Amino acid sequence: MIRVLVVDDDFRVADLHARYVGRLAGFEVAGVARTAAEAVELAGRLSPHLALLDQYLPDASGTSIAPRLGCDVIMLTAAAERVVVREALRRGVVNYLVKPFSEADLAERLRAYARFRGHLGGDHSLDQAEIDRAVRVLHEGDHVDAAVRKGRSSQTARLVIDAVRTAGGPVTATDVAARLGLSRATAQRYLSDLAADGRITVGLRYGTTGRPEHLYRWPAAPPAAR
Numbered sequence: 091m092i093r094v095l096v097v098d099d100d101f102r103v104a105d106l107h108a109r110y111v112g113r114l115a116g117f118e119v120a121g122v123a124r125t126a127a128e129a130v131e132l133a134g135r136l137s138p139h140l141a142l143l144d145q146y147l148p149d150a151s152g153t154s155i156a157p158r159l160g161c162d163v164i165m166l167t168a169a170a171e172r173v174v175v176r177e178a179l180r181r182g183v184v185n186y187l188v189k190p191f192s193e194a195d196l197a198e199r200l201r202a203y204a205r206f207r208g209h210l211g212g213d214h215s216l217d218q219a220e221i222d223r224a225v226r227v228l229h230e231g232d233h234v235d236a237a238v239r240k241g242r243s244s245q246t247a248r249l250v251i252d253a254v255r256t257a258g259g260p261v262t263a264t265d266v267a268a269r270l271g272l273s274r275a276t277a278q279r280y281l282s283d284l285a286a287d288g289r290i291t292v293g294l295r296y297g298t299t300g301r302p303e304h305l306y307r308w309p310a311a312p313p314a315a316r
Contacts, residue, residue, distance in 0.1 A: 092204060093120035095138040095161070099147050107142055107166060110193045116204055125149035133159040140203060142196075143183075145169040153177045164199060165277040166191075172279040184228060202228055208309040209288060239283055246272070250280040254290050261306035262295075281306050 099263035123129035145167035267277035
């Protein structure tokens with residue numbers, strides 16, 4: 091479960107963002123802060139994994155405290171000035187979402203962040219391809235169209251993603267094909283694309299005879315430990 095600290099000086103906005111987080115599987119609200127000082131204090135005490143941080147706080151700017159929170163930060167703010175965006179990125183902010191935005195907009199970025207954490211889980215060293223994939227996943231959001239190969243259907247890609255996400259466990263191309271009424275070859279192509287882009291994970295199941303079968307799974311939520 092990813093623990094999130096929500097920071098916004100407007101209690102109505104903070105409550106709205108907290109409700110957005112609470113409705114998203116794999117995330118929970120660790121705390122809510124309305125000032126920079128409170129955000130730093132709660133971050134030190136609650137050890138969240140992620141902060142959703144406004145820029146305009148009554149006692150300091152969000153970008154000025156971002157490095158002090160000791161967690162990853164996504165800016166949720168009306169501040170769209172180039173200098174503010176540059177400062178946020180320079181201070182290690184992992185994503186930036188300009189108000190107003192919808193619940194779906196935030197959910198896309200949070201799911202991307204969860205996949206990013208999943209890619210960087212464990213203690214093993216990463217090769218360059220894995221690092222590149224993690225960075226790409228972080229900023230990919232859940233916009234399927236951007237990842238669809240030429241000649242593929244974005245609608246079919248979305249259906250395949252939903253089939254894997256809601257399966258409750260690993261699935262094969264045959265499973266997905268049967269569920270969606272596709273040919274196995276078509277399901278396999280879309281699954282292979284999604285696995286190559288790091289959107290789903292793939293493993294092998296070895297039977298007693300024949301070739302091993304690919305098993306596709308929606309990435310598990312990362313562990314709570316930082």
